[in-house]
Amino acid sequence: MIEPVLSDEVTQALAEDRAVVALESTIFSNLGLPAPANADALELCKQAVVDHGAVPAVAAILDGRPHVGLLPDEEKRVLQGTRKVAERDLAVAQAQRWDVGVTTVSATVALAHAAGISVFATGGIGGVHRGSELSGDVSADLDAIANHPVITVCAGAKAFLDLPRTLEYLETAGVPVLGWQHDWFPAFYTRSSGLPIPHRVDDERVVCDVLRYRARPATGVLLTVPIPVGDEIPAAPSTPYSRPRWRRVLRPESPGPPSHRTSWAGSRRRRTDRASRPTSHWPGTTPASRPGSLSRCKASRFRNFSSLVSCAHGGWGGKSPVRSPSRPA
Structure with a gap:
């Protein structure tokens, strides 16, 4: 079983029944943002949590031990982290005594639950x-949210995902999906994906009660908070993947990207001549100009980071953050 090491500040906050918000550490490492942007982002996130009356608790693996809440020297080690830890890797990281492991959404949700923290905040979650249907690629984030009684506060799922199927997966897993004073499922940097949110909520007490009255003991809640209007990226240029040509690429009868040319049974699909096929999944683009390229993603992520974290961590309309439903307020 996981027994995370809690910082003194987090331990005291939980003992005094004060609000604590868990944060992942992957985004603050070199895997998420280059230096010095990652250090700046860490301070912005922590301050956003503090400004709304809660204690930030960054999760990470240090010297083979899971930590929730870090000291300044430990945060410096996380900034240099290069090994990502998902929930499946937590046991391996401990058994192999990893020096530094930075946690993803799934690992942080698991650690938050183990630490007795009921609220976790991030930017965009993974999904389907x-x-x-050909690759079987579904993010472990969804399974973690479905199996730990934690409220995950986010700006929706990443825009390049199959968002309708992501919502279908969450419905199948029994995860309540809520929209904070908003009627549409956000797509990370875009306020609306065009998909209606299953349930709108306007009161943080309702969010607490949704977790309190859950039908399954281990099921969490997904609370989506859209990015502020002034900081969102227009939907059209940021989500070209819904265009018909992308759907044609992924149809089974199409040659498609390399990862989709072979079925699970191992039968090879008919290919067209390589010279007649675009070298990019987005015809007419280069790696540096693709809307989903790493360089553009990192630049826009940091440019809007202050507003994004304030939205994700403090979307309570100036009120107190959600307290643990298991503890009386």
């Missing part, structure tokens, strides 16, 4: 990938 496009073409998952």
